[in-house]
Amino acid sequence: MSAEQAAPSYRRQTRPPPWRDVRVLRVAGQALFLVLIAWALWFLFTTLLTNLRALSLPTSFDYLEQPTRVDIRDTDFNPSQPVKDALAVGLLNTVRVAAVGIVIATVLGTVIGIARLSRNWLVRRAAALYVELLRNVPVLVIIIFLYTAVMLRLPPISEALEIAGLVVFSNRGLNVPWGDGVGNVGAFTVALLVVAALAIAVARWRTRRSDATGEPSHGFLYGLGVLVAGVVVAYFALGQPVAFTAPVLDNRRVTGGIGLGPEYAALLFGLVLYTASHIAEIVRGSILAVPKGQTEAASAVGLTSWQRMRYVILPQSLRIAVPPLANQYLNLTKNSSLAVFIGYFDLTRITQQAIANGNPAPQAILVLMGCYLALSLTIALFSNMANRRLALKGSR
């Protein structure tokens, strides 16, 4: 195209007729393409309207304001509340399982991934066995297995299992220790955020000091110290706003702690076990992808094996691992929609119930897709931020 601009001026006079002019054809072709797409969408839209009217279903999104008539178990949700409130409950439940699942899956996956590189033959083999077993089975089968063959076959509440007075197992789910807000939780949350910011600031100051003077930084230890001290001080200064209790089995009832229903537990652990096997492969691959020369160079300048890992290998492997990890987080969040198979009230399940109760399916599914799209975009946003922070200076 630039050659054309530089061409001698006589070419302008012999400009081809419009039907053979590339510039005209390009614009015309794209316009035609857009018209075709728009026509197809318009056709689908009008057919949809016709069909909805023929079945005397609403053609707008007003159904969101109608009563749900869905009873959501284990909540104080009232079936006369509008559909959009039910969807909010579902979104919260989806986020609850996805966020907790991402944290546990990351920890478990990292441990297994590192175990696959262990010098111990048995540890290496055990980790490989885990990965190969779990990775090659559909996550849905794992979830249904955990629900029907594990959770529902735990002993009834009258014979519930107690482990170390901390966890209670029964076919009504797991009960684990938890803290209940009894005082000024809001102030405590703010205090926690302030303490966390302070800890990060102290760690940064130690690093700068270390860079300036060469004395050991111990940034992590200092930060951790500030964090622990701050949390303890805030906890007691605000009059113990959170009461920690362990579940206690008391004549067919569990008091204290927090109960995870069998659906939640099955979904959470199914997603965690499956995703951890994928994360383990990512962790292993990204550590192996750091060139061997880096390890050798680190040894040559006298770093200990911990320093070698912490300052040379991990920062580089993290850069490789972030995009695929974010992909796994996305997958876990999207796979949480499999809740619909075991009856955990997430977004998808509530949408399904809403459709079963006579709400218009096309709109309900569009709203559902929109919610997941928003969740995906949020995760993608964080992943891009992490990527930019970790990217090599000067690259892109």
Place this chain on the structure above:
Amino acid sequence: MTAGPTGTATLEPLPPPEADTGAAARLGPRRWVRENLFSSPLDSVLTVIFGLLLAYVVYRGLRFALVSGRWEIIRVNLTNFAIGRFPREQVPRLWAAIFVAAAGIGLGSGMAASAGPTSRPVDTLRRLAPLAVLIVVLLSLARTPTPALLTLCGVAVLVGAHFLGRRLPARLARRVHWVYLGTVLAIFVVLTQFGGVAWNAWGGLLLTLFLAVAGIALSFPIGVLLALGRRSSFPAVRVVCVGYIELIRGVPLITLLFMAGFALGFFLPVGVPRPGLVTRALVAFVAFTAAYVAEIVRGGLQGVSSGQVEAAQAIGLSPVKTTRLIVLPQALRNVIPALVGQFISLFKDTSLVAFLAVLEILSVAQLVTQQDDFRGQSLQAEALVFVSFVYWTFCYAMSRASQRLERRLAVGER
């Protein structure tokens, strides 16, 4: 190493470190145990803990498989697991299809072996081991010897066709993809045409395989077009393709199955017959997988150096010819392992159609536990473990094949 800059005495160079792989082979059993299991106190503790853990898991697994598992439910329902509600009087067609498949695969692999690098028979057997185990387990669960005899015939056909394929002239051996394509078409014709069974009546493992194969085959051309569109120089095309790909990749597959199951009818004009549930599921799979295939192919397209395009332009190829003859062949070759990976994930995702009350293998597993003979006996574990085993063997075999392909394709690189 000559005199150092500080003038200190020259050191003798150390011998090079022993290569890890070579040394491991030469270690005696006692040294091997010490180095690999008890190299430090922590290591010993780990070995003991993991040894006990593994022993327990293996013990429980074996006990379940051989002693405590009540496999009668699988034995009785083996046909249901394999083909669902496929009419029983049409089963001979299935065997015919299996023979056609055996002949096609044998012929194709024979032709490929004569054209390309050969692998040792031991390696081939090891690669096929998971599938062989699956077939043996399935046959051992069968209650009549007929399937075993027919399978033996199938294996004979496979081996025969393989050696026939090796004898074919090299000129024909290059056309191996036509053999595979023809095999797929022939299987399809045998099953559905001339009084056969439409796929909406298929079920079990047959349906699982059909959805996965048809899903990837149909989404492949769409995915390639989307990938080309995403890299097109036309902004309008680019925007539409990017929009589609990102939209689909941002939502779970189940929402598309919802659409196909509950809402597809709303988008069809009145009077158009509503497609069957399997067809709807297939539409959802294709729409979903195409977006992922597009991203994989885009990766391949980005890997083709711009010099290739410039060279093609220099010898006067049109843009279409450049793409078809120069860019796509190189791009697609590089993404074959990733496409196999996508196929595996599609294969696993077919379990989701259980949601549409389509009788694929997972929904069979859930339904058989509610039969009169087995209800209330808590046989879910047996049914689901069996299904997991079927999924596992296929996925494991394919993932091994994809790793091998990856290594093989990497050999010619750079």
